[in-house]
Amino acid sequence: MSNSSINRRNFLRVGAVAAAGLASGAAKASSSVTPTGSSAKPVIKRILGKTGIEVPVVSMGVMRADNPNILKAAYKIGITHFDTAHGYQDGRNEEMVGEFFKDKPRDSIVVATKIHPPRGGISAAKFTDMIDHSLERLKMDHVDILYLHAVDDLDYLFDERYLEALKEAKESGKTKFVGFSTHRNMAQLINAAVERPFYDVVLTSFNFRHAEDEALNDALKGAHESGMGIIGMKNMAGGWLDEDKTKAVNGKAALKWALNHPYIHTCIPGIVSYEQLMENWSVASDVSLTPDEAQSLEMASANTGMFCKGCDGCRDQCPRGLPVSDLMRSYMYNYAYSYPAKAQATVASLGVTDDPCMGCPKCTVQCSAGFDVRTRITDIARIQNVPGNFLV
Numbered sequence: 079m080s081n082s083s084i085n086r087r088n089f090l091r092v093g094a095v096a097a098a099g100l101a102s103g104a105a106k107a108s109s110s111v112t113p114t115g116s117s118a119k120p121v122i123k124r125i126l127g128k129t130g131i132e133v134p135v136v137s138m139g140v141m142r143a144d145n146p147n148i149l150k151a152a153y154k155i156g157i158t159h160f161d162t163a164h165g166y167q168d169g170r171n172e173e174m175v176g177e178f179f180k181d182k183p184r185d186s187i188v189v190a191t192k193i194h195p196p197r198g199g200i201s202a203a204k205f206t207d208m209i210d211h212s213l214e215r216l217k218m219d220h221v222d223i224l225y226l227h228a229v230d231d232l233d234y235l236f237d238e239r240y241l242e243a244l245k246e247a248k249e250s251g252k253t254k255f256v257g258f259s260t261h262r263n264m265a266q267l268i269n270a271a272v273e274r275p276f277y278d279v280v281l282t283s284f285n286f287r288h289a290e291d292e293a294l295n296d297a298l299k300g301a302h303e304s305g306m307g308i309i310g311m312k313n314m315a316g317g318w319l320d321e322d323k324t325k326a327v328n329g330k331a332a333l334k335w336a337l338n339h340p341y342i343h344t345c346i347p348g349i350v351s352y353e354q355l356m357e358n359w360s361v362a363s364d365v366s367l368t369p370d371e372a373q374s375l376e377m378a379s380a381n382t383g384m385f386c387k388g389c390d391g392c393r394d395q396c397p398r399g400l401p402v403s404d405l406m407r408s409y410m411y412n413y414a415y416s417y418p419a420k421a422q423a424t425v426a427s428l429g430v431t432d433d434p435c436m437g438c439p440k441c442t443v444q445c446s447a448g449f450d451v452r453t454r455i456t457d458i459a460r461i462q463n464v465p466g467n468f469l470v
């Protein structure tokens with residue numbers, strides 16, 4: 079179904095489904111915490127499936143944060159779950175998290191990190207070295223959730239080398255739980271993870287642009303019923319609808335939309351400023367969409383925007399085998415997130431040239447989001463030529 083066919087009924091429907099899910103214990107809410115500041119309503123907390131971990135519905139994606147004072151404010155306000163990764167900011171992100179939390183009670187926080195093996199793959203022992211390196215940076219003897227990072231196909235999801243390393247990490251206490259993160263081909267991967275129990279948690283891309291993705295919604299339902307913890311990311315669908323940043327996504331509405339889904343236990347919006355922190359946290363005690371908020375998301379959905387849904391519809395469409403979805407995500411990092419260093423690192427990891435569409439007589443890729451993929455690929459692939467010290 080096209081974006082433009084998403085209607086008010088679709089946006090409001092999720093609220094009713096959420097209510098039913100919560101009533102059946104799908105994602106238990108508790109009213110045990112009073113939020114700091116914005117509202118007298120209690121913070122909504124949910125349980126991450128069979129892990130038993132209880133967290134506020136609003137958590138923090140630390141990826142782009144480079145100011146420990148934001149972490150400090152988030153911790154003080156009541157956020158307890160912090161998500162980083164081995165590769166973020168070349169390791170400085172984990173170091174910042176470790177430095178800030180080194181003297182805080184370990185049981186007051188839930189720390190998650192993600193590890194992506196280098197292109198070409200590595201042995202279980204090398205993967206374990208990466209885990210140890212992350213723990214060293216984090217100044218912790220364990221994390222709460224250790225993810226295999228950015229999984230996009232079944233071979234990677236069940237690569238025996240990484241399963242061995244993750245299993246060993248769990249058994250030796252380096253992590254309490256293991257999971258995988260995904261922003262492409264999510265439905266297939268989540269279904270597979272349910273069928274072959276190994277992962278405790280999935281961190282998945284999920285936002286209002288997935289409203290009509292029945293396969294993903296069904297997969298999430300199945301994952302929830304299996305007891306998997308489910309965490310949403312990319313909740314703002316890029317945050318901006320245009321490269322010039324004249325049209326913003328209503329972030330509060332987008333976060334509410336994701337959290338209205340009964341099988342999303344918490345979300346990790348990226349937070350880089352106090353304004354974002356306060357806006358996101360205001361959702362923690364009230365996830366109900368107002369009619370105006372629902373309408374703002376309808377309007378955003380009707381715009382092509384910059385968010386690649388990860389639907390995998392473009393797979394195998396390019397005769398040169400270009401990783402179209404990953405390139406579209408890189409485009410989003412650069413133009414929507416204003417994070418060119420991440421865009422460059424992502425493009426560089428794909429092994430494409432700086433002009434991969436050059437000489438191709440006709441683009442055969444039909445993107446379900448309506449992207450002109452050739453134009454965007456040609457634009458973003460050039461970022462490899464920019465010296466890294468010019469990028470942030």
Ligand code: SF4
Pocket residue numbers: 395396397398399400402434435438439440441442443451452455
């Ligand atoms: S224009 Fe680029 S993306 Fe499109 S088919 Fe050709 S090489 Fe592939």
Ligand code: SF4
Pocket residue numbers: 385386387388389390391392393402403406444445446447448449
């Ligand atoms: S078809 Fe478009 S939206 Fe879907 S994965 Fe490919 S680039 Fe992303």
